[in-house]
Amino acid sequence: MKIKAAVTHANAEPFQIETVDLEEPKAGEILVKIAACGICHTDEATQHEQVPTPLPAVLGHEGAGIVEKVGEGVTEFKKGDRVGFSFAFCGHCDNCHTAHVASCEHFNDINFGGVLRDGTSRLSQNGETLSMFFGQSAFAEYAVVDADCAIKVEDDSIDLGIVAPLGCGIQTGAGTVLNFLKPEFGSSIVVFGCGAVYFAAGLKPHSLRAGGRASGQAL
Template identity: 65%
Template sequence: MKIKAAVVHEKGQDFKIEEVELAPPKADEILVKIVASGVCHTDEVAKMQAIPVPLPAVFGHEGCGIVEEVGSAVTEFKKGDPVGFSFGYCGHCENCLSAHQHGCENFNDINFGGVMSDGTKRLSQKGQEISSFFGQSSFATYAVVNQNSAVKVEYDIELALVGPLGCGIQTGAGAVLNRLRPSFGSTIAVFGCGTVGMSAIMAAKIASCSKIIAVGGNPTSLELAKELGATHTINRKETDDIVGEIKKITNGGCHYAIDTTGVGDFVKKALGCVRFLGTVVVLGATGDMTINVQEELMGEAKSLIGVVEGDAVPKLFIPKLIQYYKEGKFPFDKLIKFYDFEDINKAFEDSHNGKVIKAVLKIN
């Protein structure tokens, strides 16, 4: 079928909304009419080829919509079901079978290799195959998605809000609720006040952390962080000794720290601000950095860990986040600003410049 999609043909070029061909769903796949898709930094990183997704490609990996057609082996969904999408995984490797789909041994091939979980492609243009992204390519009017990556939702939430739960929001909230599981009254510092950081802050409040410290450089975002659950904020542009300030607030260091910035210096600061036996989670795409393992890590029995996709099983975790939202405990809608699909490049520009925390494209 012919659909409209935001295609990237060359490294770094703007998104171009063009007509492409979408093949029908296979036995274990569903065809979805896209309602909305979140704009994520990972899409931009791939567009710039820091993640070398084969081009041309259609990006977008925080999609949601209405099921239009189901494959012959699909039993969980039917036409008309509202669904959100999350990451792709193979479903048969050791990690998938032990409910660690975020650690799928084929994760990089399926999500960044330009192919679906069976190694083939569904998108083409004038006879040329086009790469998919995260097994969905949701910057389009329709998408074919493996049933494993779709999550059925109820009609009592605005469907356009559901998309961002599939990656950025799940990542931040899941790092706290699924991986760290902080004890009552513990303390945490969050570096970065974007979508992932704000989600971690809201989750820390749900977990009843006594001190939640938001570290960022945008005064407006820091004010919102307070509204969402931060007990203290630190403006990194106005504070010479961030580590010292966090230690002062927490009487010697926090129990946990999360870096969402991907900046090596902030990872080091996160390590510096946690106390003996503290744990630091890295959620940003961080490059090379140097640490003194004895002084900064092992000597105080600290842990430095990477977490992918919030250590979540999306079919279980996304409904939990929606329930928290309905109960007023997880107001992630305060992060979101909607854009028309045609304004996709503006949405990315505003996201890059810090004018919006979570841009979401309304597509149909």
């Protein structure tokens, strides 16, 4: 199918809104109409070839949207489902099997290597293959995404523009506090910086504090 996408052609060149070709989803994949996508520093770094994704490419890795079609074997999603998605992972290595998907042994290959898990891209332009990014390439009208990387948004009242940055920036900040620092109730932490990651890192302690108060009241 023909879609519009923001294409990065060469080092430090501006994004160009152009027509590209997107293949149908294969087994284990879904086709999503993009409703929102966050812009991350990693996208800018890749645009300037500070990340080893081959150019030209369609970047964008904080996507959210509406499922348009599902590939063979996909049972957890259907047309019309609202979804957000995050980074890709192989699902087969030791780290994936122990639920440490962010430490997937093939993380770099399938997120920065320009291809999906089967080693091919779904994007092309004038017969030339375009690199994909983080298993989604969400700077586009539509994206083919590994179904394992998507999560259904059950509450229709939630704005997909809020869901989108949860896929990278928000989980990076909140996850650092929750999974690495692991502050105890009543302890203090200091967060330096600004932007979405900083905001999420600062927000998580507030939610932990609120949870602690609620538990105390329940007791």
